[in-house]
Amino acid sequence: MTADKTPITVTEPDLALDKSFAAGSYEAGDTIEYTITINHSGSSTAAAYDLTVEDLIPEGMSYVNGSMTTSFDSLSITANDSGPNLSWTIEELAQAYDSSTPLELTYQVTIDADVRGSIELENQFGVNWYSQSGNVDEQREYSQSSSVILTTIPDLTVNDQLTNNNTPTISGTTNPEQAGNIVKVVVDGIEYQPVVDGNGDWEFDIPAGNELAEGDYTVEAEITDKAGNTTTAEGSLEVDLTEPEIDLDNDNIVTNNQTPIIGGTSNQPENSDVEVVLTDEDGNEVFSGIIQTDTDGNWSIDSSTEGSFSGGIVELA
Known part of the structure; x- marks a missing residue:
């Protein structure tokens, strides 16, 4: 078998x-x-x-x-x-x-x-x-x-800013998961590489030697995560190095009008704030407030809306 x-x-x-x-x-x-x-x-x-x-x-x-x-x-x-x-x-x-x-x-x-x-x-x-x-x-x-x-791709933002500093701090945010990663940021043709912190924030200062001239800039940022996802973002930067000028119309005038219109001019853009303080002849504050400039940089207040006063001083800031 x-x-x-x-x-x-x-x-x-x-x-x-x-x-x-x-x-x-x-x-x-x-x-x-x-x-x-x-x-x-x-x-x-x-x-x-x-x-x-x-x-x-x-x-x-x-x-x-x-x-x-x-x-x-x-x-x-x-x-x-x-x-x-x-x-x-x-x-x-x-x-x-x-x-x-x-x-x-x-x-x-x-x-x-x-x-x-x-x-x-x-x-x-x-x-x-x-x-x-x-x-x-x-x-x-x-x-x-x-x-x-x-x-999902990382979030990325660049903070807009207006500054009178020609070596400003550039900053923005991303996700906390990107901590330790670098953000490539280009300002005025120069690339910088700040590192993301544990909260997802990043920032850097424009260094001495790379000072920015007065003007408007676009800040371009880019981040790539470990999975290869890339996100880009832009922000605006305005560097204004010109000192503001402000004038008062009809300075040192004498009037019998207890509700005069008080105004002046400036070299500032529309909606700039002008702080105005009115005091009477005894030094008592009659009016204090913020006035905004018009499209030509002019500003004015109608004191009739603030109460009448006799004599006084106008302080501007």
């Missing part, structure tokens, strides 16, 4: 899974399309049955209603988007669906408006399948799961 040494071949479906989204920089409000790819690997020897694909949409993302699609209408696929998770049920995936002809399941999500920059949004999915159709003793169950991570 001899033993039969014929090898036994076990037929089993071996599937390869992948999930992807288009490369790019994403922020709150953007829409992303995910694609789940399923196909038989080279070692697969049988069709897969009763496949169940489940996808968990993370907090911070919202499913775009009606966006679920499949690449083959000929397959018997039931899609369900009624709950917090998405699912697909596939009766049979034949071996013909190999790496050159994979099954693709797609859907879209939108990043919620309140999601800030530098946040990781992890999207998980899993697939279960069987070696035979139906509930039979020889049926074997298989499963795989994986996840993909989308990182």
